[in-house]
Amino acid sequence: MELEENTEQKVDIFQQAIGLAKENHRLAQEKEEAEERVASQAKFPSENPNPVLRIGNDKCLLYANAPALSLLNNKLLNGETAKTGDQVPFEFQKMASHAFSSQSIQQSEIKVGMQTFHLQWAPILSEGYVNVYGRDITKRKKTEQALKESETRAQEVLNHAACGIITIDEHGVLDSFKPAT
Structure with a gap:
């Protein structure tokens, strides 16, 4: 009888061990x-x-992906290379401080060589840092400039035309009038 109880206990313990092993494996x-x-x-x-x-409230670089490092390296003087723990360039310090003090997301544009970037500065006050998200807007800026130049040329044509010119918008409303000279 005692042998049967010992055997049953051992089987029970063995089954529990198997159950625990399965649970450990699953976990x-x-x-x-x-x-x-x-x-x-x-x-x-x-x-x-x-x-x-990511810039800490001490103005030190906490994180930068490869495109951000490239941007930072182009803003640093003397060919320095940005790395985690370094102070960020002054204009970055200024924007990070502004984002912290305003406690709100800030926007800025920065020109780096031939490229223009839109930067969004998101302060994470509880953690003591600012996340900065950038986007290359070079094409958009060139398109805006081309549009301004086109509008200027069109206005010059209107201003120097010998005949009268009337322009009407898509709703039939008079947009501009230039009498004949």
Whole structure:
């Protein structure tokens, strides 16, 4: 009888151990999957083709993806190379401070060589840093400039025309009138 009880206890303990081993295996798989998801999400800013950086309230660079490092390196003097922990260029310090003090998202444009970037400065007050999201707007700026030049040329044609000119918008409303000279 005692032998049967010992055997039953051992079988019971063995079954519990198998159950625990299965549970441990399941938890290990869940942990591995969660770590893979976190690693994938962590790569998101580094894979962004646009500049993404983080500046601490001490004006030091906390993070910069490759496009942001390129932008920073072009703004630094003496051919320096930006790296985590370094002070950011003065104009970046100024905008980061403004975002912190206003406690709101700020917008700016910065020219770097032949490129123009729109930067959005998002202060994360509880963490003590500003996230900066950039976008290359060079094509848009060139298009805006071309449009202004086209409008100026059109206005010059209107101003120097010998005959009278009337322009009407798409709703039939008089837009401009230039009498004959």
